[in-house]
Amino acid sequence: DTGVSQNPRHKITKRGQNVTFRCDPISEHNRLYWYRQTLGQGPEFLTYFQNEAQLEKSRLLSDRFSAERPKGSFSTLEIQRTEQGDSAMYLCASSFGGSSSYNEQFFGPGTRLTVL
């Protein structure tokens, strides 16, 4: 069984560099979500895809963040010109979105980003 996977698990970068994270959802799931979580806080919604379409993006997300899901399977999250405030755990989740409103999200292990 392959749950949601994320790569890399850890990333250390210098301020100003670009980073890209990958998420592979559960294969039959058509919805994919990105969250950011800092210590002592709950996950903060960043963006959401249904198949390849990006349907919602947090207004808190600056233009330095971009996400894609080109074939409706895996997704990438890119952060350009990283800042120290971007240091966080980036979580990906997936779910099967059908007619039922009960769509449990399954989370991946996360990518921990440290910006020096």
Added chain:
Amino acid sequence: GQNIDQPTEMTATEGAIVQINCTYQTSGFNGLFWYQQHAGEAPTFLSYNVLDGLEEKGRFSSFLSRSKGYSYLLLKELQMKDSASYLCAVREDAGKSTFGDGTTLTVKP
């Protein structure tokens, strides 16, 4: 704006019962979830409520009152492994879910 409140920390004794409360004010409501998150790990699903009332699932139960914007998670027969953070999350629409900051539960022998 969106607001989800839950206590920051709780402590309980092994074998006891604990109730973790959550109040919410969100622009939309399409269900309330509870997740468990152990330190350094991803959240895992515990329960889901969309209608008022109690949902029971083994040692865990969750209650919802939509008119009061209130939910609670009830954990019975506490075990040491239940020490974790418990996250209340409201799904506002098909995509976006807003999470509380979590309640860190410590179970003592």
